[in-house]
Amino acid sequence: MAASDSDTDEGGAPAAGGAGHDDDAPEPRPEPVAAGERTASDDAPSAPRASSSDDDEGGAEEDDAPDSPRGPGAAGEQPAPDHAPVALAAAAEDEDEEGAVEAVQDDAPEAEDVEEEAQEEDADATEEDEDEDDEDEEDAPTHLPFAPAGEDELLDDATTVDPSYTISLIRKLIPKGSNLVKEFSDKSSSSDDGESTLSEYKDQWEECGCILWDLAASEPQAEHMIDNSVLEVLLENLRVADSSRVKEVCLGIMGNLACHESLVNAICLEKGLITTVVNQLFLDDVKCLSEAFRLLAAALRCSASVSWAEVLLPDEILSRMLWIIGNTSNFTLLEKSIDFISTVIDAQDVIAALIDPMLKVGLVDHVVGLLTTEIEKSPEEKLDRPGSLDMILRFMEELSAIHSVSEVMSSSDRLMKVLVSMIKSPDKDEFARYCASVVIIISNILTDGKHLVPMLSHDLPFMGGLFDILPVVPDDDQARYALWGTLPRILPRRQETEMDSSSLDQFASLFLGKFTLIKDDLESHVVDEENLSSEDALVLGWTSKCLRSISFVMEKWIEEKSSQSKQDAPPTGNSIDDAREVLSYCHKALH
Structure with missing residues (x-):
């Protein structure tokens, strides 16, 4: 999926704000807007910054754990420090007058180190600045706490972020003109003066969204966010926003929230969430699609999984999902979509509901096409997506172990031709890492x-x-x-x-x-x-x-x-x- 010029500066992928758009990946659907294209509107802020060209050339990396909380870094990377919970000062500067705290590092230093750093900073501060700080402390929450003197253990991130700060971040994500504004005015002392420009609103939205994406990886913070209506705010953005970046951040936050076992059931039962998330599968942005599949996989592991499976049943939705799997050239999107189908396979009630409909709309044909395309790539093309063939074959192992899928596979001459040719390949050095999967697939098919x-x-x-x-x-x-x-x-x-x-x-x-x-x-x-x-x-x-x-x-x-x-x-x-x-x-x- 190609990124449009409006998404990046000089072709770079968005940096601190989260996962950049993959310039090399073809669009899943050609007719809508290009991947990553943003339309500026009052309620659809776009990414305020773009990374250097070096970031874009680096490409997206694979997540270490598909179902673990992840931050808004580039496709599986940890988020850049200028928006992570360990350094929130950039966001805090705009928050002081609105009742939010400034920032603190998760790995809080010992009191001794804090005092030394404070002395160095105070050496350059003027008397007037000190007076202003005193006045701010009277009107706003106190600075986030540091480690008590003499305590060696680092503080948990749940204790280093003031609850009112988290609420203020959630409030900053409310779309302009939404009915949710009043609800949050009752919960937070901070308020929007209504005079901020559209550009300032966009910058503020992404900064706050990325911080919440990070904080959602912490279970205590995730609980606090859910208790303070973050799901309603995220769903409102998904419904009204035109920006791919906004949708990606919202889906990323929800994906992190759903990774917590104690919260996933409540999240999946949120009114309107199922339909809204499934609708995101028809976007044309690889980052949004990756986060949507990650969230769907987490949802299918909850007690409400059957309800989600029922929403996925229409042929149009299943066809779209399988089309993405069979046609994306982006490794992260391929990984997340395959992980989603693997989750379907692992859930007994879900596979019973979805396997026949998926076979009906061409599950085996899409997977065989995916394997064939990967095999036929040139060595240079394979280097662009290392590990893809191994992932595809292991996915086919899982599918071939299902009786109804194996029956359909056995009737595919194209599949058998590819598998047999891999067994007969004289280049055993290249083939060695894949041969175990190929043998298992053939055995299951036979x-x-x-x-x-x-x-x-x-x-x-x-x-x-x-x-x-x-x-x-x-x-x-x-x-x-x-x-x-x-x-x-x-x-x-x-x-x-x-x-x-x-x-x-x-x-x-x-x-x-x-x-x-x-x-x-x-x-x-x-x-x-x-x-x-x-x-x-x-x-x-x-x-x-x-x-x-x-x-x-x-x-x-x-x-x-x-x-x-x-x-x-x-x-x-x-x-x-x-x-x-x-x-x-x-x-x-x-x-």
């Missing part, structure tokens, strides 16, 4: 796609690729389980297979070439057959079937080649000896 077995059972390079994965996943129990579960399905069986001489040669060559890998894996995973877990028992059964298949091929091949005349150019003695060695190992392992 459970519901038995019609695929004949095709795969004649693809010897595919079988060879599976054997090559054995040393890649020795410590990944799930991948090894899936691998040994797949091999017996596609290897030749004595009672079913009649092979001609050519096929026999090909299978014998495959087993002779890969047997060291098979042997090494079996000998490094010896189990106590008298105390087997259910998983070990299954793997033991599958490996036994594979060894019987290999024995069957070796016996027939030795018999055929040993009976050939010299004129038929039989293989060397060493080749037959190697086959006999493989056969002997199989017999011992099976008995």
Whole structure:
């Protein structure tokens, strides 16, 4: 989604105010306004500042924890210090005359350090400034408290922010002319003189919004914000604001509030919140969409999740969500949208309500398209979004474990072509980090796609690729389980297979070439057959079937080649000896 010129100065992304708009990401929907475009209006303030071009070139980074509170920094970064709770002085300068406190650092220094800093600052202060400070202290709340003398532990942020300051911040977010103004006039001694210019209002709105975004990461502060009608204010902004930046900040604050387990239920039951948030999915701004998906994921973890799921049921909404997943080039938006679907999968009541409707509007097609596009990217393009392929494949693992989804996947020739080509890839160094997921997906699909077995059972390079994965996943129990579960399905069986001489040669060559890998894996995973877990028992059964298949091929091949005349150019003695060695190992392992 491209950012418009009105969003940035010289192409930079918004800095201290929060996540910048991604210039490189294509717009999810081409017809509305470009991502990040802002329309100035009395009730829709836009971002007052933009970062330098260096910030824009840095790009958005991945959040460390998708469902943990985050600040308004660039896509997962911690917020810049000029608006974070640790340095609120910039906002406080405008607040002194309105009853708000100035600022204090979360990591409050010891009293000794505070006194030394105060002495240095007072050295430059005039007598007149000191008199004005005394007068301010009489009319406004006292300065935020510092650590008591002699106390080494840092104060919790809940104790370093005056409650009236938080209320004043919330009040600054009320859209001009809203009926909420009177409600807050009763709660706060601060008031708006009504004479501030539109530009001043915009600057003040973003500064206060970003501070609240930070404070919402603290559970005590989040509780205080909710008790003082912050949800009503945020919803009012989402309904009337035209600015993408305003919407992003509102969604970011709500996302942080919803990350607190003790509060999420109350938040999700707020009147009008569900519909208002879902409507934001039709915006064309990657930052707003990322925050909307983050909030939706948090909402689906609450007790009211079924109510949210019902709002998502219309085809138009589900199609929009899946379209975003399948078409965004922004890593953070892809991550948040995939995390949302993963949350749907994990919630039993929600998946029961949404999975069939999502399949109906093309869930599998969108995900297959996403995988195919990622695979076909050039090395340079892949560097722009590192980790995307791994995330997509793990997402497909989750989907393939659902019976109804696996059935649809098994009918996708396009998907099987991509997965098989990854197994057969000669570049195992690049493929190693993904092969475990690919094997698991194939194993799950074959459970519901038995019609695929004949095709795969004649693809010897595919079988060879599976054997090559054995040393890649020795410590990944799930991948090894899936691998040994797949091999017996596609290897030749004595009672079913009649092979001609050519096929026999090909299978014998495959087993002779890969047997060291098979042997090494079996000998490094010896189990106590008298105390087997259910998983070990299954793997033991599958490996036994594979060894019987290999024995069957070796016996027939030795018999055929040993009976050939010299004129038929039989293989060397060493080749037959190697086959006999493989056969002997199989017999011992099976008995």
